[in-house]
Amino acid sequence: QEALLLGATPLGVVLSSNKTNILVMSGNHMAHPLLISLTNIDACLHSKSSAHAYILLTLLPIAKFTHRTTCVHSLLQNQPMHQAFNVILLPLKTAASVGVMMSNPRGNLCYCFTLLAVWIADMPEEGLLAGTDMKVSPITIATSKEFG
Secondary structure (H helix, E strand, O other): OOOOOOOOEEEEEEEEEOOEEEOOOOOOEEEEEEEEEEOOOOHHHHOOHHHOOOEEEEEEEOOOOOOOOHHHHHHHOHHHHHHHHHHHOHHHHHHHHHOEEEEOOOOOEEEEEEEEEEEEOOHHHHHHHHOOOOOEOOOOOOEHHHOO
């Protein structure tokens, strides 16, 4: 916060994603919903879906490969997701680096910086975000043989 300009407001951003089935009107397809929230919302409200603390930012389809070789799939599977995340999150990245003017609930303008505070994900999603295989830890260099 000391690096921000005087009077600037840091907004902690919470992102969440999890591969899920989309059953209604889709023919049982899989997708990655990307949800967004703010860190200043109370934790007990974050856990209640009825509180609508998260907003659907985008719904990313999962790529299907026509090539049968699975080693090619594992190499290429994460690349389209990372490219999509770069495009979708570009406004947040811009707001984090140079800031944007936003109005608060009272209607006053504030100079805000959207800083990524946390990305909530399960183990397969962490591997996708880190660009690692399912048999490798996304935060260390440990492999599945070394897992406890």
